[in-house]
Amino acid sequence: MRRYINLIAFFSIFLDxxxxxxxxxxxxxxxxxxxxxxxxxxxxxxxxxxxxxxLLISAFIVCCLLFLVPLIGEGSVSGxxxxxxxxxxxxxxxxxxxNAYEFDLERICKDYLSIVNVVCFVVIxxxxxxxxxxxxxxxxxxxxxDMGNFYYPVQNRMQAWFQEPSFLVYAIMPAVFMxxxxxxxxxxxxxxxxxxxxxxxxxxxxSSIGFLGLLFALAIILFSKYPxxxxxxxxxxxxxxxxxxxxxxxxxxxxxxxxNDSVELFFNDNPTKSDIDNxxxxxxxxxxxxRVTKETFVHNTIFGTGLGTYEENYDKYINDVIPExxxxxxxxxxxxxxxxxxxxxxAETGFVGLFFFGLYLYNKRIEYSTxxxxxxxxxxxxxxxxxxxxxxxLRQGHYTSLGFILFLMLYYFAKKGMMTYERAHKAI
Numbered sequence: 149m150r151r152y153i154n155l156i157a158f159f160s161i162f163l164d165x166x167x168x169x170x171x172x173x174x175x176x177x178x179x180x181x182x183x184x185x186x187x188x189x190x191x192x193x194x195x196x197x198x199x200x201x202x203l204l205i206s207a208f209i210v211c212c213l214l215f216l217v218p219l220i221g222e223g224s225v226s227g228x229x230x231x232x233x234x235x236x237x238x239x240x241x242x243x244x245x246x247n248a249y250e251f252d253l254e255r256i257c258k259d260y261l262s263i264v265n266v267v268c269f270v271v272i273x274x275x276x277x278x279x280x281x282x283x284x285x286x287x288x289x290x291x292x293x294d295m296g297n298f299y300y301p302v303q304n305r306m307q308a309w310f311q312e313p314s315f316l317v318y319a320i321m322p323a324v325f326m327x328x329x330x331x332x333x334x335x336x337x338x339x340x341x342x343x344x345x346x347x348x349x350x351x352x353x354x355s356s357i358g359f360l361g362l363l364f365a366l367a368i369i370l371f372s373k374y375p376x377x378x379x380x381x382x383x384x385x386x387x388x389x390x391x392x393x394x395x396x397x398x399x400x401x402x403x404x405x406x407x408n409d410s411v412e413l414f415f416n417d418n419p420t421k422s423d424i425d426n427x428x429x430x431x432x433x434x435x436x437x438x439r440v441t442k443e444t445f446v447h448n449t450i451f452g453t454g455l456g457t458y459e460e461n462y463d464k465y466i467n468d469v470i471p472e473x474x475x476x477x478x479x480x481x482x483x484x485x486x487x488x489x490x491x492x493x494x495a496e497t498g499f500v501g502l503f504f505f506g507l508y509l510y511n512k513r514i515e516y517s518t519x520x521x522x523x524x525x526x527x528x529x530x531x532x533x534x535x536x537x538x539x540x541x542l543r544q545g546h547y548t549s550l551g552f553i554l555f556l557m558l559y560y561f562a563k564k565g566m567m568t569y570e571r572a573h574k575a576i
Contacts (some may be wrong), residue, residue: 149191155259157186157241161551162263162319165294165311166523183241190244197247207239214469214497218454224378231456234548253565255325256558257337257529264323266340267316268349275352278303306352314543317361318536318550320445325352325365325532326525332369335524341350357408357543364535372516414438424473432455433481434488434543437462439469441491445498452498458545459484461495485545489537492545509537512563523566530562 159183168176211232218228249256278301289295290308296311305315326336327343339348350358366389413419413427413435424432443465444453453461462483470476485571486492493502507522533555540552547553 151250152168152246153189155262157182158256158259158533159263159266160186160308161190164549165296165315166292167294180237183237187240187244189358194247197243198251199243199247214455217497218452218457222300224454224457227460228454229456231547235553238548238551238553242551244555245565246557247470251561251565253526253558258524261323261326261337261342264320264346267308268322268345271306271316271349271352272344274306280478289457295394305540308347313355313359315550316353317355317358318540318544320346320349321361321365321536321539322529322532322555324361325535326528327369328365328369329528330345330363330523332373332529334369334373334537336528337525343428357539359538361535364538365532368531368535376504398438419471421471421473424471426474427475428480429479431477436470436476436480437486437488437545440465441486441495443469444495446497448498450498450499452494452496453497453517458486458492458495462486481489485547487545488541488543489545489547490541492547493541496558508535509534509559512560514563514566526562526566528561532565533559533562 152455160179163179164177164184166178168178173474191289213284215225215228215232246256246333250451274286277283283300284290286303287295289298291309293309294311295307295309298307305313305513307316310316310319323338323346326338329336330338330340330343347362349380350362413423413431416423444461462480466476466480466483481487486495490502493505497505512530513534514527516527536555537559
C-alpha cells in the first residue's frame with residue numbers, strides 16, 4: 149500500500165497546471181494540497197525522518213543569508229517570504245518522499261520511468277484523438293488542466309495534459325537521457341523498445357527546447373563513452389551529426405521562426421517599436437526578461453535583489469529597456485519567473501548565487517567510468533537531471549514547478565549513491 153502512495157505522491161509533481169478554481173490573490177496549484185496531505189501522511193505513518201544534519205545546517209545558513217539580501221537592500225521581504233514558503237513546502241515534501249522511498253534510487257528510478265510511460269501513452273492517445281476528432285482525448289482542458297495555447301483541432305504539437313509542449317519535455321528529459329543511454333548500450337533500466345517509445349514522444353512535441361535537450365544528451369553520451377577527442381574519425385562524425393540535427397530542427401516552421409526572430413532581436417542594440425511588435429511572443433518573452441535582468445544585474449551584481457523579487461525588478465525596469473509598443477503594453481510575459489532560471493538567478497541572487505549553483509552542478513555530476521557501466525542507471529539518471537537543469541536555466545525560471553526541487557535533490561543523492569557503490573566495489 150505504501151508503495152502505491154509513494155507512486156501517487158511522485159506522480160502529483162506533474163499535475164501543477166491544475167489550479168484551485170477560486171481567486172486567493174495568487175496561483176494556488178492543486179498539487180500543493182497533495183504535498184501537504186503527503187507530509188501529514190508521512191509524519192503519521194512513519195514518525196521518523198532521516199536526513200543529513202550537515203545538509204540541514206547548510207540549508208539554514210543559506211536561508212539566513214538569502215533573507216539578509218532583501219532585508220538590507222532594495223528588494224521586497226514579502227516577496228522573499230512568499231517564495232520561501234513555497235520552496236520550504238517543496239523541500240519538506242521532497243524530503244518526506246525520499247524518506248518514504250528509504251533513499252532507494254533504484255526504486256525511485258523505476259517509479260519515475262513508470263510515470264513517464266503514462267505520459268507517453270497519453271501523448272499517443274492525444275495524437276490519435278486529434279486525428280479522429282475525439283476532443284475529450286485530446287484537450288485535457290475539459291478535465292481542469294491549464295493547457296496554455298493548445299488549439300483543438302488544429303494542434304500539431306503533443307503536450308499530453310501539460311501546460312505547454314516544453315513542460316512535457318522538462319518532465320521526461322531524465323528519461324530521454326536514459327533512453328539514449330540504452331540505445332548506446334549503457335544499462336539504464338530501459339529496454340530498447342521502451343527507449344524508442346520515449347524518444348518518439350519527445351519528437352511529437354516538436355519543441356525546440358526538446359531538440360536542444362536531445363542534442364545536449366547526445367553530446368554528453370558520445371564524449372563520455374567514446375574517445376572522441378583522441379580519434380579523428382569519431383570527432384569528424386560528431387561534427388557532422390550536430391549540424392545535421394540542427395538543420396533538421398530548423399526546418400520545423402515554429403522553430404525556424406523563433407530562431408530567426410531571436411537572431412534579429414538579440415543582435416539589435418536599439419530595437420524599435422516595429423521590431424518589438426513584429427516578433428513572436430516567445431522571443432519577446434525571452435528578450436524582454438533578458439533586458440530586465442541585465443539592468444537588474446548591473447545595479448545589483450554581487451548578491452542580486454533577493455529571492456522572490458524578480459517581479460518587482462520587471463515592473464521597475466521594463467519601460468526603460470523595451471520601447472513603447474503594443475506587445476509591451478498588452479503582455480507582461482513571465483514577469484514572475486524571468487522565463488529562464490539563469491536570468492532569474494542572476495537578478496535575484498547575483499554572481500554569488502549563480503556561482504554556487506554552478507559549483508553544485510559541477511561537483512555532483514557523475515563522471516563516466518568502468519564502474520558506471522555496471523551501475524549505469526545512476527549515471528544516466530544523474531546526467532539526465534543535469535540536462536534538465538541546463539534546459540531550465542535556458543527557458544524555465546520557476547524554482548518549484550514540475551518537482552524541480554525534488555530533482556535537484558535526486559541529482560545529489562544519485563552522486564552520493566554512486567560514491568557508496570564505488571567504495572563498496574573497491575573494498576571487494
